[in-house]
Structures are given as structure tokens and as C-alpha cells.
Amino acid sequence: MRLDTAAYYLRNTKLSIQKISEEIGYQDRAFFFRIFKKYYEKTPGQYRSKFQSV
Numbered sequence: 001m002r003l004d005t006a007a008y009y010l011r012n013t014k015l016s017i018q019k020i021s022e023e024i025g026y027q028d029r030a031f032f033f034r035i036f037k038k039y040y041e042k043t044p045g046q047y048r049s050k051f052q053s054v
Contacts, residue, residue, distance in 0.1 A: 003039050006032075010048040017044045 002024040009020045021032035021044075036044050 002026075003036060006036060006044065007040065007047065010044055011051045017048075020044070 006020050006024050009015055009023065010017075013020075015023070017032075018029050021027075021029050024032075026032035026035075033043060036042075036047070040047055042050070
């Protein structure tokens with residue numbers, strides 16, 4: 001559920017990835033990156049770029 005929230009923020013806000021990871025409860029940004037990439041098969045930055053180009 002936290003990763004779904006992160007994905008929503010990445011698609012719909014301009015918050016930094018660090019701020020998003022903190023907002024959803026991950027203090028370690030590297031850990032957030034690993035978990036996000038495992039779940040979505042993209043880094044948070046790649047995921048955001050996919051939706052900004054649309």
C-alpha cells in the first residue's frame with residue numbers, strides 16, 4: 001500500500017523522491033529505491049518520467 005501511495009505521488013506531484021520516501025515511512029532512500037524497483041520494475045525516477053512524458 002505504501003508503494004501505491006508513492007506511485008501516486010510520483011505521477012501527480014512534484015515532490016522530491018526523498019520527500020516522497022519520507023512521507024510514506026521510508027527513512028532510507030536507498031531501501032525505498034530497491035523496494036520500489038522490485039515492485040514496479042523501474043526506479044522511482046524512471047516511473048515518474050514515464051508519466052511526465054504523456
